[in-house]
Amino acid sequence: MKKRSPLFFFLLPSVVSVSIFFALPVILTGVLSFTGMDYSFKWNFVGIQNYIDMIGDFMISTVVKNTFVYVFFTLLLFNLGTALLLALFTTTVSDRAGGFFRTIWMLPRLTPSVVYGLMWIWAFDPTDYGLVNIARKLLFGLPPQNWLQSDPMLIIVVANGFVGASFGMILFTSAIKSIPRDYLYAARVDGGSWFFTVRKVILPMIKWQILFVTAYQTLSLLTSFEYIYIITDGGPAFATEVWALYTYHSAFQDFRFGYGAALSMVLVGIGIVSALFYLKFFRFKEMIKEPRIEVDS
Amino acid sequence: MVSIRVENLKKYFRKVKAVDDISFEVKNGEFMALLGPSGCGKTTTLLTLAGIYKPTSGKIFFGDYLVNDVQPRDRNIGMVFQSYALYPHMSVYDNISFPLKAKGSKKREFHDRVVNIVEKLGIGHLLDRKPSEISGGQQQRVALARALIKEPQIFLLDEPLSNLDARLRVMMRAEIKKLQNDLRITTVYVTHDQVEALTMADRIAVFSNGKIMQIGDPEEIYNRPQNIFVAQFIGNPPMNFVEAEIKEVEGITFAVSKNLKIRIDDTLKPYLKNLNSPNVIVGIRPEDIKIYKNKELNRDLTEGILYVIEPLGRDEIYNVKVGESLLKVITEEKLKIGVGERVYCEFDAKKVHIFDRESEISIRR
Ligand SMILES: Nc1ncnc2c1ncn2[C@@H]1O[C@H](COP(=O)(O)OP(=O)(O)OP(=O)(O)O)[C@@H](O)[C@H]1O
Ligand SMILES: [Mg+2]
Numbered sequence: 001m002k003k004r005s006p007l008f009f010f011l012l013p014s015v016v017s018v019s020i021f022f023a024l025p026v027i028l029t030g031v032l033s034f035t036g037m038d039y040s041f042k043w044n045f046v047g048i049q050n051y052i053d054m055i056g057d058f059m060i061s062t063v064v065k066n067t068f069v070y071v072f073f074t075l076l077l078f079n080l081g082t083a084l085l086l087a088l089f090t091t092t093v094s095d096r097a098g099g100f101f102r103t104i105w106m107l108p109r110l111t112p113s114v115v116y117g118l119m120w121i122w123a124f125d126p127t128d129y130g131l132v133n134i135a136r137k138l139l140f141g142l143p144p145q146n147w148l149q150s151d152p153m154l155i156i157v158v159a160n161g162f163v164g165a166s167f168g169m170i171l172f173t174s175a176i177k178s179i180p181r182d183y184l185y186a187a188r189v190d191g192g193s194w195f196f197t198v199r200k201v202i203l204p205m206i207k208w209q210i211l212f213v214t215a216y217q218t219l220s221l222l223t224s225f226e227y228i229y230i231i232t233d234g235g236p237a238f239a240t241e242v243w244a245l246y247t248y249h250s251a252f253q254d255f256r257f258g259y260g261a262a263l264s265m266v267l268v269g270i271g272i273v274s275a276l277f278y279l280k281f282f283r284f285k286e287m288i289k290e291p292r293i294e295v296d297s
Numbered sequence: 298m299v300s301i302r303v304e305n306l307k308k309y310f311r312k313v314k315a316v317d318d319i320s321f322e323v324k325n326g327e328f329m330a331l332l333g334p335s336g337c338g339k340t341t342t343l344l345t346l347a348g349i350y351k352p353t354s355g356k357i358f359f360g361d362y363l364v365n366d367v368q369p370r371d372r373n374i375g376m377v378f379q380s381y382a383l384y385p386h387m388s389v390y391d392n393i394s395f396p397l398k399a400k401g402s403k404k405r406e407f408h409d410r411v412v413n414i415v416e417k418l419g420i421g422h423l424l425d426r427k428p429s430e431i432s433g434g435q436q437q438r439v440a441l442a443r444a445l446i447k448e449p450q451i452f453l454l455d456e457p458l459s460n461l462d463a464r465l466r467v468m469m470r471a472e473i474k475k476l477q478n479d480l481r482i483t484t485v486y487v488t489h490d491q492v493e494a495l496t497m498a499d500r501i502a503v504f505s506n507g508k509i510m511q512i513g514d515p516e517e518i519y520n521r522p523q524n525i526f527v528a529q530f531i532g533n534p535p536m537n538f539v540e541a542e543i544k545e546v547e548g549i550t551f552a553v554s555k556n557l558k559i560r561i562d563d564t565l566k567p568y569l570k571n572l573n574s575p576n577v578i579v580g581i582r583p584e585d586i587k588i589y590k591n592k593e594l595n596r597d598l599t600e601g602i603l604y605v606i607e608p609l610g611r612d613e614i615y616n617v618k619v620g621e622s623l624l625k626v627i628t629e630e631k632l633k634i635g636v637g638e639r640v641y642c643e644f645d646a647k648k649v650h651i652f653d654r655e656s657e658i659s660i661r662r
Contacts, residue, residue: 186348190396190443191370200395204386241451 026268032261050262059238059246067242069153070160070228071221078161079217080210083168088198090169091176102173108163117230120159124148152232152240159227168213177207183267215278219271243267298324298483299360299450301346306355308341315341317507318355323500326481328474330494333504334530339487340379342504343453346485348372359451370399372451379456381436383428390424390440396447407446414442434465441476444661452477452484458493470497491531495519503527525657528580534614534625538579540654543575552579552651556620557599562646568660572653577660580650583627587643589613590634598641603634612625617642 036046054060086105090098108116123131126146133144147155179202187197203210225245228234234241234249241249244267251260308316316338331339344350346357348369357364375396383392390411391398397407413420418438425433428439437457444452454526457473458466474497477484488494494501495515503510503518503526511523522528528536541552541559550561550569559579561569572580575588592598601619608614613628617640624642634640651660 180380180382182378182380183384185344185347185369186376186378186382186384186443187372187395187399188349188369189347189372189376190399191447192395192399196399200387200399201384204384207386 016110029261029264032258035258035261037257037261041257046258050259051266053259054266055261059241062238063243063246066153066238066240067222067244070156070240070242071218073157074160074164074221075214075217077157079164079168079221080214082161082165083213084172084210086165086169087172087176088202091173092194096235098173102166102169105166105169109166113226114230116163117159117227120155120227120231124155148232149236152236156228156232156237156240159231160221160224163227164217164221167217171209171213172206175209176202179205179259211278216274216275218278222271222274243270298325298481300327300358301451301483301485302356302358304344304348304358305354306342306345307353308338308345308350309353314507316345319502319504319507319509321502321509321512323483323485326483328477328484328486328497328499330498330501331485331487331504332489332491332494332501332530334489336529337504338507339489339504341507342456342644343376343455343485343487346451347374347376347453372584373447373449374451374453375449376452377437377440377444377445377454377457379459381428381440381457381460382440383436383443385428387427388424389426389428389431390505391445392428392439393442395443396462400447410446414446418442431459433462434469434512437461437469441473445476445480445626450483451467452480452482453487454484455487456489457486458488459490466493470529473497491533495531503530505530521659521661522580522650523662525578525580525652528557528652530658532582534583534627536582536650537586537624539579539581539622539624541579543569543572543577543651552577552649554579554620558597559599559644559649560597560646561651562649564647565651565660568651571660571662573655574653576654578652578654578657580652581644582648583614583625585645585648586624586626587645588617588626588628588630588632589641589643590632592641596641596643597646598643601640603636603638605636615640 033044033046033050034047036044036049058114086101090101092098093101111119124147125131125133126144126148127133128137128144130144130147132147136142136145183201184197185204187201192200223244225242225248228240228242228245229248232240234245243263247260247263250256250263303322304320306319307314307318309398319342322327326468327431327658331342335380337426341350345352348364348367352365360373370618383389384395387395393415394404394411397410411424415424418441420438420442423435428436431439437460440457444454454473458469461469470493473486477497478531486493495518498515500514501518502512504617505526511518511527518527519531522531522536524537529538539552539554539557539559541554541557544551544553544562550566552559559581569572589596589598592600599619601617601624604618604623606613609627612627612629613631615628615632615634617624617626619642626642632640647653652658653660
C-alpha cells in the first residue's frame with residue numbers, strides 16, 4: 001500500500017481528466033435519457049419512457065434502414081474497398097507516383113468539412129451549372145438532373161466515402177509496405193497471379209489493419225453526420241436521416257433532450273455490439289497470439 | 298534441367314552498383330556457389346536471376362533462351378530465401394502446396410506430390426502446423442520442399458543455412474548437397490560462408506563489391522587464388538601475407554623482406570615475368586609452414602618468437618612473430634614450446650603465392 005500511493009498521485013491528473021472529459025458525458029447522457037428534459041431544461045425523471053417511445057416512433061424504422069445503408073455501403077465500397085484498392089495500387093506503382101496519388105486522396109481530409117460539403121452540393125447542383133450535370137451534358141447530351149432529389153443516399157455515401165477512404169488507405173499502405181519483401185518475392189516466384197497473391201498473401205497479412213479500420217470506421221460512421229447535415233440535412237423527406245442525425249434533430253431541433261439522449265445511448269449500445277461482433281468474427285485472440293519462433297532476415 | 302548464362306550483368310540501385318558487370322555460366326545440373334562478404338551483391342544477383350529485379354543492363358540466358366523479359370513465375374525456378382519466407386498464416390501443407398495452387402492445381406491432383414516430398418525431407422509429421430510452431434531446421438526443410446515441389450529447372454538458394462545453429466548447419470550442408478546430387482538440378486547457392494561453398498559446390502564464384510573476383514572449382518579457388526581478395530577470403534585461419542621484394546642472390550631467386558627470405562620455387566619462376574616491379578606480396582597458408590624447435594642444418598629456416606598458441610583440439614595454431622609480422626602456422630604436431638621462446642619456420646616453397654603489390658593480382662594468372 002505504501003508503494004502504491006505515489007503511483008496513485010501520479011495517475012490522478014489523467015484519471016481525473018479522462019473521467020471529466022470521457023466518462024462524465026456518457027454518464028450524463030445516460031442519466032439524461034431517463035428524463036423528459038425539454039427546452040425548459042428541467043430534470044423531470046420519467047423512467048424508461050423515452051425508450052418505450054422509441055419503439056412506437058414511426059421514424060425509427062426509416063432511420064434504422066438509412067443508417068444501415070449509409071454505414072454498410074460507405075464502409076464496404078469506400079472505407080474498405082476503395083481504401084484497399086488505392087493502397088494496393090499505390091504500393092504496386094513506383095514510390096513517387098504512389099505517394100502523389102495518396103496525397104491527392106488526402107486532400108479532402110485537409111479541407112474543412114463545410115467547404116467540402118458545399119463542393120458536393122455544387123457538384124450535384126440541379127441546374128445546368130452543377131459539375132455532374134455539365135459532364136452529363138458534354139458526354140451524353142442529357143438534360144440536367146436533380147441529383148439531391150433523385151439519389152440523395154448515393155451522394156451521401158460517395159461524399160463520405162471520398163473522405164473516409166484515405167484513412168484506410170494510409171493504414172493499409174503502411175501495413176502492405178511493412179510486409180517483408182521476401183513473402184512477396186516468394187509469391188511471385190511461385191507463380192501467383194497478382195490477384196492470387198493479394199488474396200492469399202497480402203490480405204491475410206494485413207488482417208489486423210482491416211479489422212481495425214472496419215471497427216473504427218463503423219463506429220465513426222455510426223456517430224458522424226456532419227456531411228449529411230451540410231449536404232441534405234436528412235432530406236429529402238427523411239431519405240438520408242440517419243440515427244446520429246435523428247438524435248441531433250430530436251435534441252437540438254425539437255428540443256427533446258431526454259429523447260435525444262436515449263437515442264444516443266442506443267447508438268452507443270449498437271457501437272459496442274458491433275465492435276464485439278468484429279472481434280469475434282476476425283478471431284482477434286488468434287491474431288495476437290505470440291509466434292513461438294521469430295525468423296529475422 | 299537447363300544451363301544458365303549471365304553476360305555482362307549490371308544492376309544499379311540509383312548510384313549503388315550492387316552488381317557491376319559480371320559474367321558467368323552455370324552448367325546443366327551444376328552446383329554453383331556465389332560466395333562473398335556482406336553487401337557484395339549476391340542476393341541482388343540471385344533476385345535478378347529469379348526475375349524479381351530487372352537488370353540495368355546485360356543478358357541472362359536459361360539454356361539458349363534469353364529470359365530478361367520473362368516474368369518470375371514463367372522462369373520455372375524454385376527459390377529458398379534467407380528468411381525462408383514461409384507464409385505465417387498458412388499451415389506447412391498449404392505453404393508447400395502454394396506453388397501448385399498458384400498454378401491452379403487442385404488438391405486431389407497434387408496431394409501425392411506433397412506427401413512424396415515431405416517424406417523425402419522428413420517433415421511428414423508437421424503438415425498441420427503453422428511455421429511459427431516448428432523449429433528453425435524444420436522451417437528450413439519446409440522452405441526446401443516448397444521450392445522443389447513444382448520440380449523447377451533451376452534451384453536458387455539465398456544463404457539457406459545462416460539462420461541455423463552450427464551443428465544443424467553442418468548437417469543440412471550435407472543434406473542439401475545430397476538432395477542436389479540426387480535431383481541433378483541446376484543450382485545457384487548464395488553464401489558468405491567459405492566452408493559451405495568449398496564443401497558443397499561444384500564451382501564457386503567469389504564476389505566482392507558487385508564484381509566477380511574469381512570463378513573456379515573449390516580446389517582451384519583454394520590452391521590458385523587469382524588475387525589477394527580471394528586468397529584472404531578463402532581459408533581458415535586465413536593466409537599469411539608479407540610484403541617483400543624479388544631479388545636474385547647467387548643465382549637463386551628469393552622474396553626478401555626485412556626479416557625473412559623465402560626461396561622461389563623453380564615452378565614459379567616462369568611467372569615472375571608477369572610482374573611490373575619487384576615489389577610483391579607473398580602469401581602462404583598456415584598449413585604450408587612447418588615449425589621447428591631447434592635450428593636444423595640444411596634447411597631454409599626463418600627465425601621467430603612464439604607469440605601465442607591457439608589449440609583447436611586436433612590441430613594447433615602457432616602464432617609466430619617474425620620481425621613486425623605475425624605468422625599463423627597450423628599443424629597437427631604438438632610441439633613442446635613455450636610462449637616467448639625462439640622457433641624456426643620453414644616455408645613450403647611450392648605452395649607460396651606471389652601477388653603484384655600494385656594490382657594485387659597473382660603472378661599465376
Ligand atoms: N532494393 C535495393 N535498393 C537499394 N539498394 C540495394 C537494394 N538491394 C540491395 N541494395 C544494395 O546493393 C548492395 C548489394 O546488396 P545485396 O543484398 O545483393 O548484398 P548481399 O551480397 O546479398 O549481402 P548479404 O550477405 O548481407 O545478404 C548493397 O550495398 C545494398 O545496400
Ligand atoms: Mg543477401
